[in-house]
Amino acid sequence: MSTYQSLLQQKAELDAQIAEAQKREKSAAVTQARELVAQYGLTADDVFGKYTSAGIRTAAGKRATVAPKYRDPATGATWTGRGKPPKWIADQDRASFAI
Incomplete structure (x- = not known):
């Protein structure tokens, strides 16, 4: 059975591994997204849609009625x-x- 201190040490090590893996995968995802944007000539509106002044996303950029x-x-x-x-x-x- 593990002690409290050893469990805290394991948690700290896992947190560091998680942060490193997230950093690596996020970098790869950003690179892939940039390649797709360049390949297809996408704009922010194409990717995220347009928003109204109230922050409501609409498909065509028109205010939702x-x-x-x-x-x-x-x-x-x-x-x-x-x-x-x-x-x-x-x-x-x-x-x-x-x-």
């Missing part, structure tokens, strides 16, 4: 239920406005 959940019967205005509620629905039961 959300279907409205609530409608004001008086004006026909709609609200998705996200963000600050408009004045026509604030402090009211939203069930009566559901689409």
Whole structure:
């Protein structure tokens, strides 16, 4: 049975081996990625997609739209239920406005 100190020494050695292996494999992955980017002329948008100002990734670079959940019967205005509620629905039961 191992002692606490010997186990800590083994852990430190394993951590060093893990860090070295990660460094080696990461370097190889970066090299491969750079080769593919150069080979196919890829851009960052090709690889990662485009992002909206809110940080939402979209495939075509257009802002993702959300279907409205609530409608004001008086004006026909709609609200998705996200963000600050408009004045026509604030402090009211939203069930009566559901689409």
